């Protein structure tokens with residue numbers, strides 16, 4: 001069985017983030033098939049093209065982590081029907097300077113959760129646009145719009161219901177298949 005290193009971007013900086021919980025649940029379900037490298041984005045300066053020639057160290061750190069990964073996973077909330085600005089700024093940083101885009105060609109997937117019934121669908125659609133723009137090979141399906149319910153996922157990533165567990169396992173299995181199909185022949 002293959003083992004994949006996955007660079008994980010959680011789009012929320014909130015301590016009690018339900019998206020971080022979801023990421024932990026996916027990590028648990030992945031078991032021995034993957035190691036999750038959580039990418040720190042809270043200290044990366046807001047993207048500024050003036051800094052391309054003196055790149056911020058935090059941006060370089062992130063880019064090295066992405067370069068070392070087999071794939072990228074975004075687990076993001078929806079803010080005002082799009083992705084959080086902090087996530088977009090981090091992606092912009094990772095894609096620069098021109099010609100040194102850390103994301104180019106990496107297999108990637110997106111998932112997210114919110115209390116609303118649309119389960120981050122709009123944010124994910126916006127993120128897919130950005131993923132294509134930076135050359136990530138975005139897994140087309142399954143889409144995973146997770147409506148969060150109290151007690152659904154604990155802070156350590158334990159999932160209460162068997163149905164939710166099965167759904168999330170299906171998402172990870174599809175992601176592993178997707179990563180395999182994207183490996184250079």
Ligand SMILES: Cc1cc2nc3c(=O)[nH]c(=O)nc-3n(C[C@H](O)[C@H](O)[C@H](O)COP(=O)(O)O)c2cc1C
Pocket residue numbers: 012013014016017018019020077078079080081082113114115116119120
């Ligand atoms: C600035 C802001 C905008 C939000 N906009 C949306 C939205 O468009 N759709 C939605 O479902 N929830 C929205 N929410 C609610 C978030 O889904 C909720 O705060 C969720 O807990 C955020 O995820 P997190 O717990 O991982 O931080 C918004 C929250 C904030 C703070």
